[in-house]
Amino acid sequence: MSIKESARILLGGEVRKPAAADYTPGANRVHELKRMDGANRRALAEEMHQQHGHSHTWRNRRWAVLIAVNLLFVLSFWLDIQLLEGSLTASRFLGFHLIDLNSALQVMLAHKHILVNLVIGTATVFVLWVLLGGRSFCSWVCPYHLLAEWAESLHLYLVDKKKVSDHAFHRGLRGVLWLLFAVLAWVTGYTVFETLSLTGILSRALIYGPGLALLWVLFWLLVEVFYSRRAWCRYFCPIGLTYGVVGLLSPVQVGYRLDNCFHEGDCRKVCLVPHVLECVIKGRATAETMSIGADCTRCGLCVDVCPSGALHFEVKGLSKWL
Amino acid sequence: MAPITPHKAAQARRRFLRSLIGGGALLAAGGAAWLPLAQAGTVRLRPPGALEEDDFLSSCIKCGQCVQVCPVSALKLADLDEGYGVGTPFIEVRAQACDFSCDAVQCILACPTGALTYTKPPHLATRDAMRMASAPILLAKEKDPEPTLNLKERIGVARLARPDLCLARQGKGWKGAARGSGYDGHLRFMDVDRWRPIPLNDHPFDVPICDLCVRTCPIKGAISLEALPPLSPAPPPAGEGSVRKTPVVHEACVGCGVCEMACPTEPAAIVIDPRRGWEA
Numbered sequence: 001m002s003i004k005e006s007a008r009i010l011l012g013g014e015v016r017k018p019a020a021a022d023y024t025p026g027a028n029r030v031h032e033l034k035r036m037d038g039a040n041r042r043a044l045a046e047e048m049h050q051q052h053g054h055s056h057t058w059r060n061r062r063w064a065v066l067i068a069v070n071l072l073f074v075l076s077f078w079l080d081i082q083l084l085e086g087s088l089t090a091s092r093f094l095g096f097h098l099i100d101l102n103s104a105l106q107v108m109l110a111h112k113h114i115l116v117n118l119v120i121g122t123a124t125v126f127v128l129w130v131l132l133g134g135r136s137f138c139s140w141v142c143p144y145h146l147l148a149e150w151a152e153s154l155h156l157y158l159v160d161k162k163k164v165s166d167h168a169f170h171r172g173l174r175g176v177l178w179l180l181f182a183v184l185a186w187v188t189g190y191t192v193f194e195t196l197s198l199t200g201i202l203s204r205a206l207i208y209g210p211g212l213a214l215l216w217v218l219f220w221l222l223v224e225v226f227y228s229r230r231a232w233c234r235y236f237c238p239i240g241l242t243y244g245v246v247g248l249l250s251p252v253q254v255g256y257r258l259d260n261c262f263h264e265g266d267c268r269k270v271c272l273v274p275h276v277l278e279c280v281i282k283g284r285a286t287a288e289t290m291s292i293g294a295d296c297t298r299c300g301l302c303v304d305v306c307p308s309g310a311l312h313f314e315v316k317g318l319s320k321w322l
Numbered sequence: 323m324a325p326i327t328p329h330k331a332a333q334a335r336r337r338f339l340r341s342l343i344g345g346g347a348l349l350a351a352g353g354a355a356w357l358p359l360a361q362a363g364t365v366r367l368r369p370p371g372a373l374e375e376d377d378f379l380s381s382c383i384k385c386g387q388c389v390q391v392c393p394v395s396a397l398k399l400a401d402l403d404e405g406y407g408v409g410t411p412f413i414e415v416r417a418q419a420c421d422f423s424c425d426a427v428q429c430i431l432a433c434p435t436g437a438l439t440y441t442k443p444p445h446l447a448t449r450d451a452m453r454m455a456s457a458p459i460l461l462a463k464e465k466d467p468e469p470t471l472n473l474k475e476r477i478g479v480a481r482l483a484r485p486d487l488c489l490a491r492q493g494k495g496w497k498g499a500a501r502g503s504g505y506d507g508h509l510r511f512m513d514v515d516r517w518r519p520i521p522l523n524d525h526p527f528d529v530p531i532c533d534l535c536v537r538t539c540p541i542k543g544a545i546s547l548e549a550l551p552p553l554s555p556a557p558p559p560a561g562e563g564s565v566r567k568t569p570v571v572h573e574a575c576v577g578c579g580v581c582e583m584a585c586p587t588e589p590a591a592i593v594i595d596p597r598r599g600w601e602a
Contacts, residue, residue, distance in 0.1 A: 099383065196355070213408060
């Protein structure tokens with residue numbers, strides 16, 4: 001997918017069905033082969049399911065990293081070991097400034113005066129997350145993501161029991177909010193979004209102790225359990241968009257192999273941002289190998305759930321070189 | 323293109339409406355966070371080196387690095403009831419004042435955005451009454467080659483708010499711990515340990531006329547005890563001394579709040595007016 005197309009989808013654009021001219025000859029060949037060989041492939045898919053089952057490899061790794069990073073913040077303060085001082089909005093790792101991109105943006109717009117340390121910290125984090133995969137910040141670091149995953153299991157359970165149903169918002173909402181919060185910061189001179197940021201609130205609560213602000217976090221968890229699946233991360237949080245833009249440039253992506261795919265759709269059921277996985281729908285992939293778009297949080301749930309190894313992590317450029 | 327069914331169109335319409343309401347609600351919540359500021363119930367004392375309040379709120383990134391470096395844990399972070407101030411540092415001096423135990427105003431050093439700063443950019447607002455006439459001299463460093471604090475503005479100023487409660491004005495002394503039992507505030511006492519602040523209550527006093535505010539003040543020449551004329555030639559009421567004195571705050575006061583913290587009366591006779599400047 002082109003960067004331009006990936007950006008359009010990131011901002012809430014609908015995923016387009018590809019035109020006939022978009023398909024590579026290789027992709028056409030595989031699609032054709034699958035059509036000819038339907039029965040055989042279904043049997044093969046059954047077999048794959050039997051063999052593979054559901055792995056939790058990437059989820060476990062990710063949870064371990066997320067907990068470790070947040071624990072490092074907490075312990076740095078509590079035990080005064082000073083490895084990672086501050087919180088997720090801004091910190092210092094062994095003395096090097098790290099500044100969250102969205103918080104930096106809010107402060108720069110509100111304050112209109114930019115300090116060298118702020119620029120250094122922001123640039124460092126920008127480069128870091130270009131290298132690490134953009135929205136991987138969301139799924140591998142943000143503490144709200146972990147709580148939301150647990151709330152999501154509860155939501156899915158309730159949906160299964162027909163107690164609640166999922167109410168989707170328009171994906172373009174996040175981009176609109178991003179813009180409005182940027183304008184608000186500039187016009188009012190207050191970092192308005194920071195007041196509402198679940199990431200900031202949770203990170204500070206973990207490190208400096210709980211407060212009233214946790215009620216705001218609780219409110220969103222309840223919304224996500226009873227009303228709308230993963231609402232904050234999917235439709236509202238501007239931080240996700242900021243890191244999504246970084247992800248446009250990142251070589252760390254989830255890759256897709258058309259040949260290995262049986263189009264069963266398990267991956268799209270577990271995905272936070274299923275629109276990035278529309279290429280796995282039967283007949284949609286325009287090339288034999290595809291990269292999943294920038295909105296992907298690189299959480300690895302799809303990699304874990306795919307029984308036939310069609311989805312995998314890749315580092316563009318590096319993978320070929322290796 | 324697949325034809326758009328009426329059902330799908332209705333679904334899309336509902337989703338759009340829901341998004342409008344949801345987005346509007348989040349923006350409204352963002353707007354509501356302004357209310358605590360508009361009401362401005364309490365004026366918080368900000369850490370040393372803080373910009374003027376509006377600039378401070380716009381520049382503070384709410385990371386708490388200042389909190390982490392404070393040797394006496396004087397800085398606390400505000401909660402959601404302070405609206406846009408959520409996550410910003412403040413000092414509750416009666417519980418724990420800044421006594422500059424760190425010598426170098428470490429919180430300023432820790433701040434990544436310049437919300438706390440040694441050198442304020444010229445285009446940012448400064449009130450004349452906040453400017454220090456000269457660099458404050460830290461008594462703990464008085465014998466060092468560089469005895470001053472790198473602090474160009476005060477954060478507030480001390481005021482004898484309840485003169486009737488002041489023990490010195492009644493000619494009374496003080497014996498024992500400065501604050502009630504269970505009080506946990508820490509101060510640095512040079513005669514105990516240069517680098518390790520100790521609980522204020524572990525340092526009992528025994529003074530014929532109470533001068534705890536003067537005695538504990540970390541800044542040279544910020545406060546002194548001056549004589550008061552006797553009330554009348556007649557002997558003073560029972561329990562009061564014949565020599566009466568009063569604390570007098572001078573222009574060197576930076577507003578750190580140690581006097582309010584150490585004042586043994588309840589409530590404190592001397593208090594800090596946060597963000598108020600010096601008025602001669």
